[in-house]
Amino acid sequence: MLEKRIAITLLSCTLLTGGCSFSADSLWPSLSSPSSKSVKQINKKITIRPSTEEKVNQSLANLSGGLKPPKLGATNFKVKAPKGGKPTGTLVGNKISTLRDDLKRLQASIDIENNDLQAVRLKSNSNSKTYHDRVAVMRSKLQLGTTPGNPMMVEAWNAAQEQLEKVNDDIGEMNSLSSRVAADASMSAYLLDATRASFGISGAVDEDHQQLEVLEDEVSQTVVLIERLLTELSDDIRRQSNYVANERNQLNTLALAIKNGEFFGPSLASTAYNVSSVKPPNVTSSKTGLNRGRPLVIIRFNQPNVNYEQALYTAVNKVLQNQPNATFDLVAVSSVNGGTAKAALNANETRRNAQNVLRSLVDMGLPPGRVSLSATSSSSGNEVRLYLR
Incomplete structure (x- = not known):
């Protein structure tokens, strides 16, 4: 009986010891076997797809990246x-002294x-960056969605507009500086001619x-x-002027987006062909509004x-992505149903x-020169149609 108990006890210890050994082996892989199955599983690359919010933020980053302010010149013009x-x-020696003094003043x-150029560049870059950051925040909020006419968005829009005006004021300073540099350019040309004479x-x-040879070389330099200096300053003015003109259009688009509480996209002016090279469209007759083929958009005003x-x-x-110089016909189609008086009311309402x-x-x-506005009548309800010309 005692021998049986000792045998059972020894068997139980063996089972317990074996269980502990099995548990340790399964939890801790062998460090001496880098090619083991467990290690392969740990080193396996797992691809995690970006969340919806990350995708939105990434699209916003790409969107704001294309709207960065232009890079201004960075040359520091130091004279020798x-x-x-x-x-x-001698008489010529006295003339040389006078010309040298004129060169020093120049x-x-x-x-x-x-x-002044370095200062206005620094200020313009700062103002442009502040404006760009404010617009990026507005676009981000509009992209995610907000309430129509959100007063906080309206306030942010006003602040962005004020900041853009500061950038425009910087252009005014650059223009004033350009006039001063142009005057000095005329003076330098006179000095060069006088030195050679x-x-x-x-x-x-x-x-x-x-x-005189040394002075001529210094004046030429x-x-x-x-x-x-004048060329680089003119390039800065051109870049900033184009930037401000484009951003005014962007702000108009943002104002409409704030009004509706959703972001449509960049201003159509950024993809539209230069209007100065497109002939103004002629206003079409009110009886040809339906002879244009299939409309791009039909807007039915059957509810408020x-x-x-x-x-x-x-x-x-x-359309503008494929045809940057495209022009459009906007046709007000009014219903003729309901008698003469009703038809007249429909025509006025549709025109509005x-x-x-x-x-x-x-x-x-x-x-505005890309769109012609016309009117026609139809037996259908009141609607506005947009055609590609």
């Missing part, structure tokens, strides 16, 4: 002071203009001509520096507050609706 010369006591003026003055000694802006924007933007649609297109950034 002219070398001094010994007075020769270079001092250039130093001031260069400092001094070689022909009689009564000069060899030292005078040596100093100053002329080149001023030309570079028809929400049509998003569909309208999508259709026009798609068409004008509202045209205003929406302009707010989206489409140049």
Whole structure:
């Protein structure tokens, strides 16, 4: 009996010890076997798809990245002071001293203009970045959705508009600076001509001509520096002017988006062809409104507050992506049912609706010269149709 109990006890310890050993092996893989199955499972790459919020943020980042302010020039225009010369006591020597003093005054003026240029560039970059950040925040909120006419969004829009005006004021300072640099460019051209003409003055000694050669080289370098400064400043003005003009259209589109509480997309002006190279469309007859083929958009005003802006924007933007110089016909179609008096009321109401649609297109950034407005009648209900010309 005692032998049986000892045997059972030994068997139980063996089973318990085996269970502990099995548990340890399954929980802790062998460190000496890097090719084991458990290690392969740990090193296996697992792809995690981005969440919906991450996708939205990524699209917003791509959207705001294409709207960054233009990069301004970064050249620091430093002049090299002219070398001094010994007075020769001749008439030409006195002329050289006068020209050298004129060059020093010119270079001092250039130093001031260069400092002003660096300051206005710094300020313009700062104002543009602040504006860009504010617009990006508004687009982000509109992309995620907000209430129509949100007062906080309206306040943010007003702040962005004020910031854009600061950028525009910076352009005014650049234009003023450009006028000053242009005046110095004229002065430098005069100095160069006067220096070269001094070689022909009689009564000069060899030292005078040596100093004239040095002075001519210094004036020529100053002329080149001023030309570079003026060219780079003109490029800055052009870039910033185009940027401000484009952002005014973007703000108009944002204003419409804030009004509706949703973001349509970038201004149509950013994809539309330059309106100056497109002939203004002729207003079509009121009887040819239906002879244009299939309309791009049909807006039926059979209920109050028809929400049509998003569909309208999508259709026009798609056309402009393929045909940047496209023009459109906007036709007010009024119903003739209900007698003469009712038909007249329908015509007036439909014209007002068409004008509202045209205003929406302009707010989206489409140049007014791209759209012709006409009217016609039909047996169907009151509606506004947009055709591709």
